[in-house]
Amino acid sequence: MTHHSQTALNLVREQSPERPVALVRRAPVTVAAQWFQSHFKGEIFYAVKANPSAWVIETLRDAGVRAFDVASINEVKLVKALSPEARLAFMHPVKSRRAIAEAYYDFGVRTFSLDTQEELAKILDSTGGAKDLNLIVRLATSGEGANLPLTNKFGAQVYEAPALLLAARQATQDKMGISFHVGSQCMRPTAYAAAMSAASRSLVRAGVLADIVDVGGGFPSIYPGMVPPALSEYMDVIDRAFEDMKVHEATELWAEPGRSLVAESTSILTRVDLRKGDALYLNDGAYGNLFDATHAKWPFPVKLHRADAGGEVSSELKPFRFYGPTCDSIDHMPGPFWLPADVVEGDYIEIGMLGAYGVAMATGFNGYGESDTVFLDEAPMASLFGLGPRHISLPRSETLEDNKIVRFSRPKGGKKGRRRRG
Known part of the structure; x- marks a missing residue:
């Protein structure tokens, strides 16, 4: 209802x-989407798992977001029903054969994540040995700086990554990429730089070039006792780290924000x-x-x-x-x-x-x-995007100033386009 x-x-x-x-409030989603499109020098894929509500997908679509990170065939169907022209990336590293085949043949999904040789073989087998795939190898990260580390379940380890990257490169005639997830509610912008440096080293060891560098999600929001650095610091760190990576001039930069867009x-x-x-x-x-x-x-x-x-x-x-x-x-x-x-x-x-x-x-x-x-019609209870007023209930001895809540002016919008190294 x-x-x-x-x-x-x-x-x-x-x-x-x-x-x-x-x-629910639509405005914070619109403003956050505009901010990321204006400040992240690459392609934004909304992580649908953060909030799969139809109104969220529609609001993001209307705000200019055209790409979505999906983790199941049901999320594929949901997004395609609401935004038929959306670009989807199936970024769960473990998928059923039926889900892969349905996503590929029925919904036109071409981007799939993997972190093992077995998953690569499964993707190739389920798509009939397709050569038009974007195969994204996910690396394990340390999880340092994340309030909710995501280090144990997914990600190829350092010693596994080169062989997997080479196999993915040889398996597709389209694009091969590398990705990672620094952990949810990441409070250290430098975590992205460390992960990107590790990704670059893995590519060098594999002797391949990536067409896509996906920095994943983990971008934070604001909660009592968890006030992150300014989001612009994350963008600056990622931009500098991308410049230092061993990638070619046309390499694409992707991100998968979820929490920071909808929290x-x-x-x-x-x-x-x-x-x-x-x-x-x-x-x-x-x-x-x-x-x-x-x-x-x-x-x-x-x-x-x-x-x-x-x-x-x-x-x-x-x-x-x-x-x-x-x-x-x-x-x-x-x-x-x-x-x-x-x-x-x-x-x-x-x-x-x-x-x-x-x-x-x-x-x-x-x-x-x-x-x-x-x-x-009310403003959110807290905001990293300047959407006050704030109504955080704190002990009487504390104030919002004590917590140093960061404010941003609302961006004027305008998408910078996909990031190219050169």
Whole structure:
């Protein structure tokens, strides 16, 4: 169910929603897309896994994003249904034969990622030995500087990479590329330079030239206690590192931003069903939209909305922890989440910065997990793109200035085009 509302408070006081509500804003997605297209000197592939909502795909499409990083055949079908002319890159390093064949033959996908000789053979076999493939070899990285490292499951190791790069080069008459993922919510721009340097060394050892250098995702957003360097620093580091790579003049530069494009867009409105001391029992949780709050233990920004129009809210803030609605005791979000000391049953809590890996992670466990969607005109609860005001709830001794939140002026737009070395 989708509605429109001017503010979250209006929604609470007019409807007192029974189910959790995803409060979504199109403007932050548009502005972030414009920023990346203006500042990244290459091709942007949106990582659909971050938020596969139809409105996100449509908003990005309308903002000029024409390429998408997909991780499953269902994501291929989703994007093609909403943006038939989209360019897709199937960047999951492990795929079923049927998914590869369907993507290739039915949807025209030509770009596939791999990190083993076995996956390369599978791709070639499933496409009938096609020579028009873009084969992207994914390297393992250290994960240093990432809040959520992605180092164990995927990526060819240093000793494996040269042979795999050479095999991929020999397998296609089209393009061969090299990629990596520095980890989610990467807080160190230099992590990209280190990975690009390692990629360059692997190419030299293999004795091949790459047609594509894909720096992956990992670009951060802003959360309480996690204020990253300016995004422009990441772009500068990548630009300098690309200049130093052993690549040819026509080598393309790609990136797969996900979190940084959509995190600011969505907050989750959830109701307090019980207060037990410093524990608040909510109607949303780990099996709904709050996976990262539970498993990554991120203290997302919060804001209290009271349904009673005449009810005053305490100016004193106290730390709270949350429990979700399921019967599983792991459904616990430790926070701390700083809220007015007098929060009671029936109050609503808006939890911000959940546009990435919020609605995308929801399940139906215990009969919970369903939520409604409401489009808001409000600014996000925090922003790296200058979309204030900010409403991060902090202890009274802290201020937004203390956290040195970075602001950017809104870009004027205009795509610079694909990056060419020369």
